[in-house]
Amino acid sequence: xxxxxxxxxYYPVNSFIHxxxxxxxxxxxxLFLIALFIVxxxxxxxxxxxxLFGFILLSKVPFxxxxxxxxxxxxxxxxxxxxxxFLTPGEELFRFFFLKxxxxxxxxxxxxxxxxxxxxxxxxxxxxxxxxxxxTDGMEKGLGIFKLFHFPVHEIAMMMSIALRFIPILVEExxxxxxxxxxxxxxFESGSIFDRAKAMVPILVPLxxxxxxxxxxxxxxxxxxxxxxxxxxxxxxxxxxxKADYLSYLVLFLILGMAIGSRFISLP
Amino acid sequence: MExxxxxxxxxxxxxxxxxxxxxxxxxxxxxxxxxIEAGSFVCIxxxxxxxxxxxxxxxxxxxxxxxxxxxxxxxxSREEKNIFPIRREVGMVFQNPDNxxxxxxxxxxxxxxxxxxGLPTDxxxxxxxxxxSAVHMEAYRLKSPNHLSGGQKxxxxxxxxxxxxxxxxxxxxxxxxxxxxGRKEVLExxxxxxxxKGISIILITHYMEEAVDADRILLMDSGKLVMDGSPREVFQxxxxxxxYRMDVPLITELAHKLQKKGFPIEKTILKKEELxxxxxxxxxxxxxxxxxxxxxxxxxxxxxSSEKPEAGDYIVEVNHLSAIFQEGTAMESFALKDLxxxxxRGSLTAVIGHTxxxxxxxVQHLNGLIKAKSGEIFxxxxxxxxxxxxxxxxxxxxxxxxxxxxxxxxxxxxEGFDYRALRFKVGLVFQYPEYQLFEETVLADVMFGPLxxxxxxxxxxxxxxxxxxxxxxxxxxxxxxxxxLSGGQKxKVAIAGVLAMGPELLIxxxxxxxxxxxxxxxLFEEIAGLRKNYAMTxxxxxxxxxxxxxxxxxxxxxxxxxLKLEGxxxxxxxKKEELxSMGLGLPQIRALLFDLKKNGLDMQLGNTVxxxxxxxxxxxxxxxxxxxxVSHA
Numbered sequence: 001x002x003x004x005x006x007x008x009x010y011y012p013v014n015s016f017i018h019x020x021x022x023x024x025x026x027x028x029x030x031l032f033l034i035a036l037f038i039v040x041x042x043x044x045x046x047x048x049x050x051x052l053f054g055f056i057l058l059s060k061v062p063f064x065x066x067x068x069x070x071x072x073x074x075x076x077x078x079x080x081x082x083x084x085x086f087l088t089p090g091e092e093l094f095r096f097f098f099l100k101x102x103x104x105x106x107x108x109x110x111x112x113x114x115x116x117x118x119x120x121x122x123x124x125x126x127x128x129x130x131x132x133x134x135x136t137d138g139m140e141k142g143l144g145i146f147k148l149f150h151f152p153v154h155e156i157a158m159m160m161s162i163a164l165r166f167i168p169i170l171v172e173e174x175x176x177x178x179x180x181x182x183x184x185x186x187x188f189e190s191g192s193i194f195d196r197a198k199a200m201v202p203i204l205v206p207l208x209x210x211x212x213x214x215x216x217x218x219x220x221x222x223x224x225x226x227x228x229x230x231x232x233x234x235x236x237x238x239x240x241x242x243k244a245d246y247l248s249y250l251v252l253f254l255i256l257g258m259a260i261g262s263r264f265i266s267l268p
Numbered sequence: 269m270e271x272x273x274x275x276x277x278x279x280x281x282x283x284x285x286x287x288x289x290x291x292x293x294x295x296x297x298x299x300x301x302x303x304i305e306a307g308s309f310v311c312i313x314x315x316x317x318x319x320x321x322x323x324x325x326x327x328x329x330x331x332x333x334x335x336x337x338x339x340x341x342x343x344x345s346r347e348e349k350n351i352f353p354i355r356r357e358v359g360m361v362f363q364n365p366d367n368x369x370x371x372x373x374x375x376x377x378x379x380x381x382x383x384x385x386g387l388p389t390d391x392x393x394x395x396x397x398x399x400x401s402a403v404h405m406e407a408y409r410l411k412s413p414n415h416l417s418g419g420q421k422x423x424x425x426x427x428x429x430x431x432x433x434x435x436x437x438x439x440x441x442x443x444x445x446x447x448x449x450g451r452k453e454v455l456e457x458x459x460x461x462x463x464x465k466g467i468s469i470i471l472i473t474h475y476m477e478e479a480v481d482a483d484r485i486l487l488m489d490s491g492k493l494v495m496d497g498s499p500r501e502v503f504q505x506x507x508x509x510x511x512y513r514m515d516v517p518l519i520t521e522l523a524h525k526l527q528k529k530g531f532p533i534e535k536t537i538l539k540k541e542e543l544x545x546x547x548x549x550x551x552x553x554x555x556x557x558x559x560x561x562x563x564x565x566x567x568x569x570x571x572x573s574s575e576k577p578e579a580g581d582y583i584v585e586v587n588h589l590s591a592i593f594q595e596g597t598a599m600e601s602f603a604l605k606d607l608x609x610x611x612x613r614g615s616l617t618a619v620i621g622h623t624x625x626x627x628x629x630x631v632q633h634l635n636g637l638i639k640a641k642s643g644e645i646f647x648x649x650x651x652x653x654x655x656x657x658x659x660x661x662x663x664x665x666x667x668x669x670x671x672x673x674x675x676x677x678x679x680x681x682x683e684g685f686d687y688r689a690l691r692f693k694v695g696l697v698f699q700y701p702e703y704q705l706f707e708e709t710v711l712a713d714v715m716f717g718p719l720x721x722x723x724x725x726x727x728x729x730x731x732x733x734x735x736x737x738x739x740x741x742x743x744x745x746x747x748x749x750x751x752x753l754s755g756g757q758k759x760k761v762a763i764a765g766v767l768a769m770g771p772e773l774l775i776x777x778x779x780x781x782x783x784x785x786x787x788x789x790x791l792f793e794e795i796a797g798l799r800k801n802y803a804m805t806x807x808x809x810x811x812x813x814x815x816x817x818x819x820x821x822x823x824x825x826x827x828x829x830x831l832k833l834e835g836x837x838x839x840x841x842x843k844k845e846e847l848x849s850m851g852l853g854l855p856q857i858r859a860l861l862f863d864l865k866k867n868g869l870d871m872q873l874g875n876t877v878x879x880x881x882x883x884x885x886x887x888x889x890x891x892x893x894x895x896x897x898v899s900h901a
Contacts, residue, residue: 185720205706217367225381236379
């Protein structure tokens with residue numbers, strides 16, 4: 001039932017983007033996002049779209065895979081587009097009962113749609129080309145500066161990677177417990193909302209008990225292997241910047257610079 | 269040289285209430301004194317709750333003794349500065365393979381320990397490579413642990429401790445959750461480490477067969493050390509071991525019973541080869557059993573059931589059932605392939621096969637948790653669940669529902685079949701059923717099923733009490749929380765939860781996994797009792813050929829989703845080659861008798877200890893000297 005869920009949508013091919021340091025990709029996604037919200041002209045959007053298309057080609061991930069990520073935000077996209085389309089005051093284009101579409105609305109809505117689509121695509125490039133582990137590693141090292149402010153960067157990264165490891169196990173466990181309770185005649189599919197909520201108790205209690213037991217076991221296993229927090233820990237796979245990484249940073253900042261520059265000249 | 273020294277060690281658990289006041293103290297270990305030699309293989313045995321796991325955690329300072337001292341290479345575990353050096357010397361592998369793997373990639377998990385102790389990157393890699401090759405897992409280094417088998421996961425866990433280069437590895441029931449092939453994998457890896465690297469091994473286990481190769485056995489009972497000696501010394505006390513809820517290897521038990529019968533076997537037998545040798549020697553010496561042997565009547569299996577099964581009376585019939593895993597993806601594969609079988613009413617039928625052979629898919633079809641997509645399943649209960657057919661509906665008017673009672677054979681794909689009602693007739697007890705307990709009291713938990721059936725509270729309570737009593741759970745436990753019970757008790761409460769619904773067919777998936785030998789025997793006795801007292805048909809999914817041989821009367825063998833063998837225990841276990849080609853073995857006793865027969869002791873084969881005693885007694889008191897075997901045709 002629940003087993004088909006796949007987590008972390010890493011697409012394993014060997015491409016230039018795949019080989020980049022995860023910190024570059026994290027920073028890149030962030031910078032691209034800023035650029036996306038700075039620009040406000042069609043020409044600039046077209047340039048950014050071209051750049052994004054270039055990244056997708058470089059990543060060697062099939063386009064159909066990229067677009068899959070869009071499905072999940074389709075509803076949000078339609079909602080915000082239609083709100084902007086009909087609720088922006090301005091020059092009326094046509095009217096359907098009480099709804100009127102305005103020229104300004106059309107402009108804002110289409111920009112909004114473009115931004116959202118590009119945003120989802122750019123973050124898909126990140127998750128499709130980076131393993132969850134590399135991602136947490138990148139976050140740990142990239143955000144290392146926050147340690148100075150006593151922000152527990154290592155602990156949070158460790159928690160994320162443990163969560164990634166245990167989510168599939170707990171999903172499978174939920175499936176098992178559900179089946180076991182169904183075998184005892186539990187009914188999750190009929191009755192009022194109240195009944196259905198009550199029917200979840202026989203699943204949730206064992207699931208919590210099991211999650212706590214696993215957490216206890218895992219803590220024990222980590223301690224047995226001398227875990228004592230991030231202090232004094234070394235890395236099996238330390239992150240190193242290569243020439244390609246520095247080059248990529250350069251390109252990314254150039255894009256951001258161009259985006260900022262585009263605000264000061266008038267473009268169609 | 270002594271590696272670990274345990275001096276006057278006691279350990280107490282204290283339970284406190286919300287105000288931090290001590291409610292009670294439970295003594296888990298008391299006054300232990302022993303030491304462990306470097307490079308030795310020590311096995312710790314003891315029933316569930318005897319204090320073995322607590323002891324294991326004391327060895328590497330995961331817990332500290334309440335009294336006494338533990339010295340690891342001379343370091344006292346109670347001193348703060350020694351904790352991490354001790355943990356580097358004494359590695360630990362736990363029972364549940366899933367709960368001790370930290371990283372999502374095998375090699376990164378093995379590197380976790382070395383990272384923690386701050387080794388340089390190059391050395392981490394070297395240690396990871398060495399550790400993975402020591403357990404033969406190099407090929408899986410980039411895999412996700414979620415895609416490995418149980419045995420492979422445990423080998424990764426062993427590699428994880430090995431990368432710390434420990435002098436001792438403590439394994440706390442590492443094989444309890446594994447199938448026989450996984451158990452073998454893990455045990456072989458451990459023995460190889462001892463042999464090649466001289467690492468001391470401390471193995472905690474419930475499987476007596478695993479203790480046979482140890483240099484020394486420590487037997488724990490209620491927190492005390494009650495026996496200490498070589499396997500041969502410990503296993504000669506067959507009766508005393510049973511008092512401690514332990515057992516001896518089956519072969520040892522057979523030899524012991526033969527000795528009692530008058531066979532002049534002198535030493536304690538631990539292995540099949542040793543017993544074979546002894547028996548061949550007896551044959552050459554011309555030994556003849558003195559007492560005049562009269563064959564006692566073995567109880568026929570059919571007498572165990574109150575209802576005499578009639579030929580052709582089947583409770584379940586499966587015709588051409590196929591099921592596909594992950595249909596429509598690249599991983600598509602057959603879980604079941606054109607499978608047809610029948611289960612005789614009143615029988616105890618065993619389903620055997622490897623992990624992944626389709627056993628659990630099959631049993632979930634039988635109670636409708638999975639609906640058959642191709643093929644058909646028929647059931648025939650003494651009281652069939654009614655078919656509910658709703659008439660045609662017109663606009664807002666729903667059609668009238670008609671309830672049809674149908675006698676005899678009923679197809680699961682018939683229109684109006686109520687799968688929920690089926691689940692009350694076909695009780696399915698999953699593996700580790702205690703994980704599904706959720707209510708505040710034992711009684712309430714068992715009542716869950718009957719209440720779902722729509723029974724009144726009074727009726728549900730009566731049914732629950734009856735089910736609990738039939739599994740030997742006393743009234744004093746009814747009001748307790750199920751989470752306070754011992755492992756074996758929890759298991760029985762969970763089984764009672766299914767039993768209380770009054771199923772006609774009870775399916776048990778590995779019901780004795782993780783229980784100690786006495787707990788296992790008790791549960792099987794109670795299952796046999798259910799059959800007798802409630803005329804229940806039982807389907808037992810099992811990995812253990814010895815249990816199947818002892819308790820089942822019919823066997824189904826599944827392999828890669830296909831039904832390969834089907835028949836009585838005798839019929840199925842006589843097909844040695846076919847079983848071996850599927851990687852399944854014979855019951856230990858049968859394997860012994862088979863070897864004997866092949867080498868000239870012409871006698872009847874059997875599967876259980878009592879059958880073997882019977883057959884060997886018959887052979888050695890018969891007139892074999894003239895070359896005539898005792899024939900039991």
